[in-house]
Amino acid sequence: MLAALLLPSLLAGGAEPPADAVSLTEPKVLYRPNEASATRAPWIQANGWRLLRSPDRTFVYRAKGDAAALSTAEAFTYGAKALISADPPGEEAFGRMLGFLKTLPEVDLSPVADFGVIDDRTDVSGELLNLLTRSNLLFRLEKAPDPAFAINVRVGSKDYPLEEARNPSVLAHRIRAQIGDDNRSLRVYGSETVVARLLASGNQARVLLLNYSSRPVMGLRVRVKGSYGKGELRVFGLESAQLTDWTADGPATEFTIPEFRTFAVIDLPRN
Amino acid sequence: MDRRLFLQLAAAPVLLGAEETPSYKIVSHYQPAAGTHAPGPYRGQVARVQSETVIDTASKRVDQASVDRMLSAGMTTLTGQRSEKDAWASFFNAGDLVGIKVNCSGAPDMCATPEVVGGIVRNLMAVGVKATNIYIYERFLDQLNSVHYERHVPQGVNVFAVETPRGSLLNYDPKTYVEVSFFGEDDTRSCLARLVTERFTKIINVPNAKEHQAAGVTGCLKNLAYGDFSNVARSHMREKTNTLSFIGTLASVEPLRSKCVLNIMDGIRAIWHGGPIPETRDYDFYPKTMLFGTDPVAIDRLLLDMIEEKRKAEGAPSLFDRSVDLIDRSRGAHKNSHRNTFIREPGHIEYAAKHFGLGEYDRSKIKVATVEA
Numbered sequence: 001m002l003a004a005l006l007l008p009s010l011l012a013g014g015a016e017p018p019a020d021a022v023s024l025t026e027p028k029v030l031y032r033p034n035e036a037s038a039t040r041a042p043w044i045q046a047n048g049w050r051l052l053r054s055p056d057r058t059f060v061y062r063a064k065g066d067a068a069a070l071s072t073a074e075a076f077t078y079g080a081k082a083l084i085s086a087d088p089p090g091e092e093a094f095g096r097m098l099g100f101l102k103t104l105p106e107v108d109l110s111p112v113a114d115f116g117v118i119d120d121r122t123d124v125s126g127e128l129l130n131l132l133t134r135s136n137l138l139f140r141l142e143k144a145p146d147p148a149f150a151i152n153v154r155v156g157s158k159d160y161p162l163e164e165a166r167n168p169s170v171l172a173h174r175i176r177a178q179i180g181d182d183n184r185s186l187r188v189y190g191s192e193t194v195v196a197r198l199l200a201s202g203n204q205a206r207v208l209l210l211n212y213s214s215r216p217v218m219g220l221r222v223r224v225k226g227s228y229g230k231g232e233l234r235v236f237g238l239e240s241a242q243l244t245d246w247t248a249d250g251p252a253t254e255f256t257i258p259e260f261r262t263f264a265v266i267d268l269p270r271n
Numbered sequence: 272m273d274r275r276l277f278l279q280l281a282a283a284p285v286l287l288g289a290e291e292t293p294s295y296k297i298v299s300h301y302q303p304a305a306g307t308h309a310p311g312p313y314r315g316q317v318a319r320v321q322s323e324t325v326i327d328t329a330s331k332r333v334d335q336a337s338v339d340r341m342l343s344a345g346m347t348t349l350t351g352q353r354s355e356k357d358a359w360a361s362f363f364n365a366g367d368l369v370g371i372k373v374n375c376s377g378a379p380d381m382c383a384t385p386e387v388v389g390g391i392v393r394n395l396m397a398v399g400v401k402a403t404n405i406y407i408y409e410r411f412l413d414q415l416n417s418v419h420y421e422r423h424v425p426q427g428v429n430v431f432a433v434e435t436p437r438g439s440l441l442n443y444d445p446k447t448y449v450e451v452s453f454f455g456e457d458d459t460r461s462c463l464a465r466l467v468t469e470r471f472t473k474i475i476n477v478p479n480a481k482e483h484q485a486a487g488v489t490g491c492l493k494n495l496a497y498g499d500f501s502n503v504a505r506s507h508m509r510e511k512t513n514t515l516s517f518i519g520t521l522a523s524v525e526p527l528r529s530k531c532v533l534n535i536m537d538g539i540r541a542i543w544h545g546g547p548i549p550e551t552r553d554y555d556f557y558p559k560t561m562l563f564g565t566d567p568v569a570i571d572r573l574l575l576d577m578i579e580e581k582r583k584a585e586g587a588p589s590l591f592d593r594s595v596d597l598i599d600r601s602r603g604a605h606k607n608s609h610r611n612t613f614i615r616e617p618g619h620i621e622y623a624a625k626h627f628g629l630g631e632y633d634r635s636k637i638k639v640a641t642v643e644a
Contacts, residue, residue, distance in 0.1 A: 189458045
């Protein structure tokens with residue numbers, strides 16, 4: 001289970017973080033219009049995979065302005081112990097996000113995963129974890145293959161050779177194909193800059209949506225595998241928000257988030 | 272791109288786009304409408320109207336009176352009705368809420384001519400359609416705004432951009448879509464505009480006569496398909512595109528297929544290379560023609576001939592030439608009429624006929640009634 005409401009803290013007044021704290025990059029989108037790209041997809045600078053890889057470590061973000069709010073939300077999403085070092089506008093943004101996080105109902109939920117990854121802690125595996133996270137392919141890090149999963153990825157194994165993993169994008173695509181999009185527990189449509197996480201228990205689920213772009217996402221469509229009743233939407237920066245275009249007539253539940261800029265949380269009661 | 276690199280990429284379908292037809296899933300709860308389901312009542316029939324006076328090619332000024340005569344001649348010739356009003360009334364009535372799907376991707380120089388759109392609006396109103404029940408629409412606001420259609424239509428007519436701001440899905444129907452993965456993209460859905468599913472009773476499709484670097488030409492089918500659905504540019508990210516099958520698949524989706532009751536191809540101006548968004552005026556030409564029909568395939572088949580004939584006259588490679596040597600992905604390369612960014616897929620028109628029955632592709636079976644206005 002995730003610790004309920006593990007909230008990041010502000011590293012105030014130029015204080016130094018603990019010596020063993022892991023420094024993270026400022027979460028954001030890097031637009032590289034002049035670089036060749038296979039997809040024209042923007043490059044997301046996200047830390048989710050680092051947070052998942054070292055759940056016992058303390059992390060420190062150095063963020064400016066609104067990036068401090070996104071940093072706070074990112075750490076919260078992955079249940080990480082995090083300190084936020086920010087400039088004055090960033091401290092204000094941190095405060096607003098912290099206030100929002102405190103309004104969320106406390107829940108005891110576990111991360112949902114569609115496959116396992118045995119992490120050998122190499123850079124190659126790290127980049128694969130990064131791409132899997134950014135592609136919203138939900139994995140659980142394991143020490144050994146978990147028989148509960150049909151797919152367990154170990155870079156360097158016969159099924160997932162190191163040579164293939166050196167192009168992590170191709171390997172991520174192959175893993176996605178092995179799972180099958182229809183079988184994925186969570187999907188998002190309508191943005192290339194949103195990273196999602198799904199937590200669930202026997203009677204409810206929570207979807208957390210991080211937007212790494214500075215532009216708001218309009219009309220994001222979310223598909224959650226399983227049957228859920230109409231959920232509650234909470235959007236950072238908006239007083240009230242409602243899910244729209246609800247459908248729950250197949251093997252999955254779908255809904256639309258009309259607008260969010262940085263962070264949105266949806267709580268779903270299981271039918 | 273050099274030939275060796277291209278061939279390497281061509282051998283890697285995951286990266287370049289599958290050689291095989293992608294697996295499409297169409298999600299729609301709308302049923303075909305009897306009578307208007309494309310190709311509609313005039314399968315394989317096209318009324319072609321010519322006018323020497325419709326545009327002054329030096330000043331680019333369009334003559335409204337000539338446009339009006341062309342619209343009248345086209346509609347009466349297509350329907351066999353004696354009067355213009357009866358011709359329009361055979362398609363539309365006072366209870367309709369009509370969308371006019373313009374094409375503004377090359378605007379303001381190349382777009383559905385405002386005088387044509389204005390003429391269509393007046394004819395709709397003449398048969399009782401309220402101004403407020405008419406929507407001139409396109410996907411992108413900046414392109415639409417650059418034309419200023421509002422100056423050519425009565426007050427009350429709506430000028431509406433579906434995707435405002437760009438990337439927003441709010442005006443698309445998340446329950447009516449085509450799902451397909453071309454290259455492992457995250458977002459695999461293309462959703463149909465809500466106006467089409469929820470509001471319009473009928474649509475008039477007004478494409479331009481343009482060459483298209485990926486699709487070969489962009490006519491009725493492509494204006495409907497890529498102009499009414501979200502997330503379509505993903506079909507042509509790489510040299511080998513998926514336009515061959517994607518265009519017809521989208522155009523076949525209900526209720527779009529049944530609500531588009533009339534196609535009026537605006538061929539007053541045309542471009543024979545560098546489309547759909549020309550960066551030079553070097554490839555403009557002036558067919559001074561309009562094509563009328565309910566069969567989008569038949570009209571697009573004639574468009575293929577029109578563009579192909581012009582390219583041949585200009586000494587440019589055929590639209591059907593798939594030679595790798597033509598491909599040049601460097602910036603601005605497509606300004607050279609002997610180079611292209613993609614392998615063109617003009618076969619998308621025949622594909623739409625063969626796989627979806629969207630109309631008549633066989634030229635020998637297409638009846639063209641040509642009139643002067």
